[in-house]
Amino acid sequence: MRKLAQRVLPGALILLAGCSFIPAYERPVPPVTAHWPVPAQTAGAQAVAGITWQHVLPDPRLQALINAALEHNRDLRIAVARVEEARALYGISRADRLPTVNLGVAQAAARLPGELSATGNEQISRRYDVNLGVAAFELDFWGRVKSLSAAAQASYLASAEARESFRLTLIADVASAYLALQEMEERLSLVRATAENRQDLRFLVQKRREVGLAGDLDFLAADGAYAAARAQLSELERGRTQAENALNLLVGKVPADLPPGRRLSEQDLPLDIAVDVPAEALLYRPDVRAAEQKLIAANANIGAARAAFLPRINLSLAFGTASRTLSGLFDAGTGAWSFAPSLVHPLFDGGRTQGGVDLAAARKVIAVAEYEKTIQQAFREVADLLVARDKLAEQLTAQEAAEKAQNERLRLVDARYRAGVSSYLEVLDAQRDAFAASQGTVQLRRVLFVTAAQLYKALGGRAGN
Template sequence: MTKQLTLALLAAGVLSACSLAPKYERPQAPVASAYPTQAGERNGDATAIGWREFFPDQRLQSLIATALENNRDLRIAALRIAEARALYNIQSADLWPSLNATASGTRARTPASLSSTGSAIVGSSYQVGLSLASFELDFFGRVRNLDNAALAQYLATEEAARSARISLVAEVAKAYLTEQSLAEQLDLARKTMESRDTGYKLAKQRFDVGASSALDLRQNEILVQSARASLATLTRQRAQATNALTLLVGKPLGDLPQEKTLAEQTIVTDIPAGLPSDLLARRPDIRAAEQRLKAANANIGAARAAFFPRISLTAGIGTASRELSGLFDSGSQTWSFAPQLVLPLFDAGRNRANLSLAEVRNNVAVADYEKSIQIAFREVADALAARATLDELIDAQRLVAEAQSARLKLADQRYQNGVASSLDVLDAQRELFSAQQTLIQARQLKLTNAIDLYRALGGGLKETSEGPAAAQ
């Protein structure tokens, strides 16, 4: 009868639990319904484009695949998931009663002065059975809300790991392009230095025979040393870029496919952006912020439940005997049943403060969620704004470099014919080098902008595209 009563109370406690948590409602997105530069923009889903299709360069694909396997930040994110899962399992265990098998034995001597018989007594007691530890009947949803909060935190950690994976793919690609850009600028600086060194030697010969002034010689020397300084700077920057790429990849670089120049890269640059509302479902960082908001909402329910009575059960059943051999004899059964009700009367405002804390943290989570949406909106809007002008920038800079090259040829011809001074040639050389460097940087900017847009739209989580329409 006692066993049936206990089971009935447990079932009632689990099945009749209510929740005092506020009804969750997703906050309104604090952004416009369309991007500022989205006139005529077609809908699409960047998350459906796998990174192998987005980055056709096999060398870059190999670097990304290696980074996804070896990057330590990504490993830490995976371990954070395991940690959050364990914490959730610990919390969810409170929803169920804990049964323990117990066995005890006692042997004690009572002196004659304390014995009722007037002589010393040696007594024994043995007991085995099952015990139910203090189990809370969750009538007001305190335990259930704590479990929901732990689950939401676990899901938020999973989403954070997905966001870290997306960021890693983008950062490896950008680091690779940075290293390639510096390699091209370094090659340009090396060729420029060789050319200027040759010019300096010719100027030195002309100066030695009195065909030119010391001013012309010093101007050529300045150009040579400037090129030398640029070469040293770019050498350092490329080495540091390689180190940064190695750190992201997680292992030394080696056995990689043939590299491509920036002009040869065919990264997908025309990605459809869709609508800002799509970011709520496609950005893992936004989904993580929403899960944290749900956890904060559930914690309010747990804080409210602390104001109500807490009912817990402790019970045990087994056998007991003075002799070890008599533990399972007829009539040796024992049981205990100890329900407990605790009603908070005075706690110096502790429960009220805990509820206020939960409400404030919920407000913080709302602001964090809204900020995540605003950041995502800005990242997409910035990338779209840049994409609209980068093609024109590259075309204009290419024409500038071509014009500077033609200018240098004309200036050199005029100088050889005695029509122009050497200063015109030297100035044309400086301008050509600067224009060529800027063109390389503009090409890198276009590619990195495409990567930023791809990441901002939630792309990079999948390795391959899904379906024939994914790459349209």
């Protein structure tokens, strides 16, 4: 019987050590359609996984600002610190799976007065100890500590993915703010040129009125058009300052030696990024990966909660030497050891353990719903940006043609007015249409390029170098 126990017990312990109550993890099926609402062009397109943000945003000034933001942005520093915090917590949890070995050196001295001594004489006792010990190490037969370690690891990976998601968002936000500032700069140039042109025409109308070739209505119209241009100039200067302040806030610390930037017409952002089917494309996104790691952590916590129903076995032991005198600590025959295993099994806790299981299960349901919600939000974001990219490109082509036609019309009407053939109302109407077309072209370029940058982020582009 004893031999049978010696054979069976080690094998049983090995089997128990491999036990785990973590439910088998299965990635939820993405709750989105199999295809995008608008077919994505993939022929000759570039895969997002192989494109760096430097390729997507080639403007050297913008790249310098993004690098500065990645170094100095305070929110990014917080996100990086969150990762370090989660990694430290994972290290602490992982350390619980191994015994903690301590070196102990102790001295104990006591004096017993004579009236309490059996001999009637006072007694003084001393003891010196040196030992290596393990205190209350839990033998993880049921996988409770392993489950907690797995949950901490998943939480750490989720925080790392959240950091990458924030880096991508920061890159896209800096690009959007920079392009908005470029738009303001170009619109300011247009307004300044328009104001100068209207001032010249106002002077010309005034001279024509003095010789009787133009009436008061023409002069008032010219004067009003010039004043309107000046008012819009002030408005755009205010908008430019606000756009610059927004960019500076994102960057954190603007470098002093920035290289020259490019005009919107020279940006050359890639508009041919390839897009896989939704079930594959969305898994590139770090926010989706972060949501899945949180789900994995919630799943592992169920295993830890289930294991709490079973006995918890702790082991404490020490090995060393003990002596009455310090000099005799390492003499022969001074070896000392202690061995104190313990087993604690929950019998009645008022439903606390079952409540822990129910809590872990509920949190997993929440994590599944949050994962699916993240997938759905990502699907909508990418779908909106895909249709925006295609339609904005078409709209910009038409807008550039309209701008060219309106500028040519203005040139002809201005020449006819100076020759005395056309009225000033025709000039004013042509000025307004040409100015609106030019402003519209600048605005559309900015929106199209911001869409390209946001699409790169939405597809989970590479935030690192």
